[in-house]
Amino acid sequence: MNKLNLYFSWVSRLMVGSVFIYSGFVKGIDPLGSAYKFTDYFIAFNANWASGMAFGLSIFQSMIEFAIGAAILLNLKPKQSALGALLFMAFYTPLTFILALTNPVHDCGCFGDALILTNWQTFWKNIVLTIPVIYLFAIRKKQPTKLHCYEQWAGIGASALFILGISWYATKHLPILDYRPYKIGTYIPDGMVYPEGAAADIWESRFIYSKDGVNKEFILQNLPDSTWKFVEAKHLLIKKGYEPPIHDFTISDSEGNDIADKLLSSTNYNFLIVTYNLEKTQVENVERINQLVDFCAVNEYPVYGLTASTDEQIEKFKEKTGATYEFYATDEITLKTMIRANPGILLVKEGIIINKWNVNDLPVGQKLSENLLHQPISNYKKQADKYYIYTLILLSTLLIAIYLHLRPIFEQKRRRKL
Numbered sequence: 001m002n003k004l005n006l007y008f009s010w011v012s013r014l015m016v017g018s019v020f021i022y023s024g025f026v027k028g029i030d031p032l033g034s035a036y037k038f039t040d041y042f043i044a045f046n047a048n049w050a051s052g053m054a055f056g057l058s059i060f061q062s063m064i065e066f067a068i069g070a071a072i073l074l075n076l077k078p079k080q081s082a083l084g085a086l087l088f089m090a091f092y093t094p095l096t097f098i099l100a101l102t103n104p105v106h107d108c109g110c111f112g113d114a115l116i117l118t119n120w121q122t123f124w125k126n127i128v129l130t131i132p133v134i135y136l137f138a139i140r141k142k143q144p145t146k147l148h149c150y151e152q153w154a155g156i157g158a159s160a161l162f163i164l165g166i167s168w169y170a171t172k173h174l175p176i177l178d179y180r181p182y183k184i185g186t187y188i189p190d191g192m193v194y195p196e197g198a199a200a201d202i203w204e205s206r207f208i209y210s211k212d213g214v215n216k217e218f219i220l221q222n223l224p225d226s227t228w229k230f231v232e233a234k235h236l237l238i239k240k241g242y243e244p245p246i247h248d249f250t251i252s253d254s255e256g257n258d259i260a261d262k263l264l265s266s267t268n269y270n271f272l273i274v275t276y277n278l279e280k281t282q283v284e285n286v287e288r289i290n291q292l293v294d295f296c297a298v299n300e301y302p303v304y305g306l307t308a309s310t311d312e313q314i315e316k317f318k319e320k321t322g323a324t325y326e327f328y329a330t331d332e333i334t335l336k337t338m339i340r341a342n343p344g345i346l347l348v349k350e351g352i353i354i355n356k357w358n359v360n361d362l363p364v365g366q367k368l369s370e371n372l373l374h375q376p377i378s379n380y381k382k383q384a385d386k387y388y389i390y391t392l393i394l395l396s397t398l399l400i401a402i403y404l405h406l407r408p409i410f411e412q413k414r415r416r417k418l
Contacts, residue, residue: 012132020069027062034058037109044104070159078143113179181245191246198242276335308332
């Protein structure tokens with residue numbers, strides 16, 4: 001392999017490996033978010049029967065992407081990893097083209113919540129990425145590695161186990177990194193602001209009229225005369241305008257009153273118990289929530305149960321768990337975005353999200369009164385530190401990979417000097 005091909009293969013591995021690793025990682029840290037996206041697509045294509053597989057598919061996809069990326073970046077099993085990347089792109093490139101044409105879901109979800117791309121942006125990204133993937137597949141037999149076969153498979157297996165471990169942790173607790181608009185430290189009202197001059201949605205109205213048994217569609221500027229009979233109107237979204245990070249944030253009481261402003265302006269500690277679907281709620285740790293409610297009652301901290309479930313489901317849940325707190329209606333997508341747990345708990349004061357817990361991590365007993373309100377500041381610092389820690393881990397991995405790819409070049413130059 002000449003020098004030009006050597007450099008191009010190195011750049012191709014760096015490009016493809018980095019994209020696959022990043023894509024697999026941001027999905028792996030938020031498997032529930034990826035599962036929600038799979039479900040959105042299944043519903044859009046009238047394949048509701050497949051929704052039960054959404055979570056398993058999200059885990060599998062992040063694991064495969066991350067493992068393929070690590071293998072390509074570190075030149076592990078080059079034949080198999082190049083084939084895996086090619087098959088991956090051969091499936092998703094035409095699929096994203098169909099999604100770009102039909103646009104069933106506005107956000108593709110290919111990089112989770114870390115980087116939002118439209119379906120067309122995703123398609124062109126795949127087109128660009130396919131070029132180095134094809135090249136790597138073409139030269140797959142010319143990519144020697146000094147590692148033994150079992151060492152290469154061990155490296156691939158370790159990368160797969162790494163992302164599986166992160167996904168397991170996110171499911172049992174909360175994602176190690178939170179890219180959503182409801183992260184700890186967020187001042188919720190700021191996320192609801194429309195910037196001055198922000199683009200608005202562009203709609204087009206079409207009107208159906210009938211005459212002599214024939215229906216015909218008209219636009220507003222070209223309506224028919226009075227001999228035509230109006231049938232119906234259709235309003236189509238032509239172009240999506242600016243949408244603030246936090247939208248559809250409403251909290252309705254039993255009488256339909258929105259109390260969101262009251263909550264956001266409260267100077268007290270407010271505990272939000274988020275259960276987007278009461279029929280799917282974990283009830284194993286319901287005693288932790290009941291203890292929290294008792295603690296709040298003693299200390300006069302408001303408790304809000306937020307759910308998208310029906311009144312009938314709420315009553316069944318209360319009978320089953322002994323819940324004594326009030327439930328309020330909130331959009332299901334909003335609840336899923338607020339916290340990746342069912343149930344999950346948010347602590348809000350003066351519109352600021354001070355802390356978040358999966359019910360599995362909620363303090364109990366004496367620790368509840370000792371630590372509940374003393375942890376937020378330290379937890380927020382830990383959350384901020386995580387961004388630096390995991391950025392350093394990924395950066396270190398990238399530097400190791402670059403060194404491994406440059407090592408043969410250094411060795412070649414050293415031999416020439418000798």
